[in-house]
Ligand SMILES: O=C(O)CCC(=O)C(=O)O
């Protein structure tokens with residue numbers, strides 16, 4: 420039958436809302452708060468350098484260097500809970516990951532703006548495994564050409580896998596949500612090939 424919605428694009432994703440059970444996810448969040456070297460980075464804006472609206476950390480293999488906002492990021496070594504989670508994510512995605520970006524949203528006022536993870540060192544069709552812990556936050560995709568949107572509530576213990584053409588065709592963000600209560604941690608596991616940079 421003719422379907423009016425056939426032409427609406429959908430990002431290439433896999434969604435596992437109950438990937439880690441709630442108690443284990445709470446323990447994991449506590450371990451990450453304690454063991455990760457959280458940093459307050461800055462970004463350049465027309466008005467000068469301002470603090471990022473979240474805390475961050477970057478862990479991985481020593482050769483998984485990547486350049487982000489003009490900064491050369493050498494990863495910190497894997498910490499125990501992150502290393503364990505990497506193995507689980509690799510098994511779930513049937514992919515290898517040599518690095519992870521960790522983001523800590525201290526409240527509903529922390530956020531991440533529209534972007535695609537399409538640095539050259541990630542390759543043309545990266546598999547990115549995104550694990551969420553703590554407060555549920557809205558995750559929005561926007562199609563680059565049509566501006567179609569696709570929204571998910573990233574819940575405690577969930578796994579979102581982005582793959583295929585998702586980074587090429589869509590941007591995504593975590594908007595501010597003043598009503599969201601409590602902290603959230605997100606980890607995006609990636610494969611970085613530094614030789615692809617140039
Ligand atoms: O916090 C999130 O769910 C998104 C994180 C993200 O897009 C990224 O690390 O590139």
Ligand SMILES: [Fe+2]
Nearest residue numbers: 534535536591
């Ligand atoms: Fe992203």
